[in-house]
Amino acid sequence: MAQQPYGPLRSFGRIKARPIKSRQASLLETLLPRIALDLSRPIDLLALKPDATEVWLEIGFGGGEHLTAQAERRPDVLALGAEPFLNGVASALRHIEAASLTNVRLHAGDAREVLAALPDASLDRLFILFPDPWPKLRHHKRRLIQPDLVAELARVLKPHGRLRFATDWANYADWTLERLTGTPKLVWTAQKADDWRLVPADHAPTRYQAKKLGDIAPVYLEFKRTSAP
Numbered sequence: 001m002a003q004q005p006y007g008p009l010r011s012f013g014r015i016k017a018r019p020i021k022s023r024q025a026s027l028l029e030t031l032l033p034r035i036a037l038d039l040s041r042p043i044d045l046l047a048l049k050p051d052a053t054e055v056w057l058e059i060g061f062g063g064g065e066h067l068t069a070q071a072e073r074r075p076d077v078l079a080l081g082a083e084p085f086l087n088g089v090a091s092a093l094r095h096i097e098a099a100s101l102t103n104v105r106l107h108a109g110d111a112r113e114v115l116a117a118l119p120d121a122s123l124d125r126l127f128i129l130f131p132d133p134w135p136k137l138r139h140h141k142r143r144l145i146q147p148d149l150v151a152e153l154a155r156v157l158k159p160h161g162r163l164r165f166a167t168d169w170a171n172y173a174d175w176t177l178e179r180l181t182g183t184p185k186l187v188w189t190a191q192k193a194d195d196w197r198l199v200p201a202d203h204a205p206t207r208y209q210a211k212k213l214g215d216i217a218p219v220y221l222e223f224k225r226t227s228a229p
């Protein structure tokens with residue numbers, strides 16, 4: 001496998017699976033270039049949506065069900081998304097077109113490239129929903145939640161900005177709690193079990209979540225960036 005600029009390991013599996021339907025293929029050619037993030041320079045968020053009240057990023061949006069549902073509910077938000085799986089990007093483009101969304105920008109690639117192009121303290125919310133669990137012990141090193149990424153998440157969140165992580169794998173929930181609560185700039189906001197056990201009021205269900213492949217009911221871990229510099 002080719003070496004990636006951020007390290008040798010990919011946190012994702014296939015980049016393309018089934019053939020892409022012709023309408024979606026045409027959206028990849030026409031719509032994607034219009035809303036793709038330019039990562040050749042630091043991202044100028046104000047230029048992307050000058051009237052945005054908040055900026056959100058979803059890492060690994062899959063088919064884009066959650067990203068586009070949130071963008072539709074909150075037209076005042078600039079909703080960024082990163083996903084290397086091309087069939088997923090194509091499906092998200094279909095949702096974006098169907099709902100005539102103008103507040104979504106995508107990167108059809110690794111979210112770590114988006115994070116690297118974001119200024120410090122620039123995001124209000126981050127979503128990592130049902131990331132690839134890599135359940136086998138020898139594959140844990142492929143999990144998205146790794147110290148370098150966690151440091152980047154803390155860097156790009158604004159003070160009091162929030163990160164939501166959801167999984168239906170017990171070991172990945174424990175793994176993530178251990179790593180995120182070990183980051184001085186992030187605080188787990190849960191006060192009681194219902195805070196991580198119940199579906200958050202503003203959640204939109206995802207395609208992967210519906211497959212129920214994990215070993216527990218979904219948990220929703222919400223973290224807040226402290227105000228410390």
Ligand SMILES: C[S@@+](CC[C@H](N)C(=O)[O-])C[C@H]1O[C@@H](n2cnc3c(N)ncnc32)[C@H](O)[C@@H]1O
Binds near residue numbers: 059082112
């Ligand atoms: C298990 S799927 C879940 C997709 C979606 N969040 C859902 O719940 O339906 C995990 C997704 O994360 C994507 N992914 C993995 N590593 C990534 C990375 N470094 N940057 C962006 N996306 C990534 C994969 O391509 C895959 O589509």
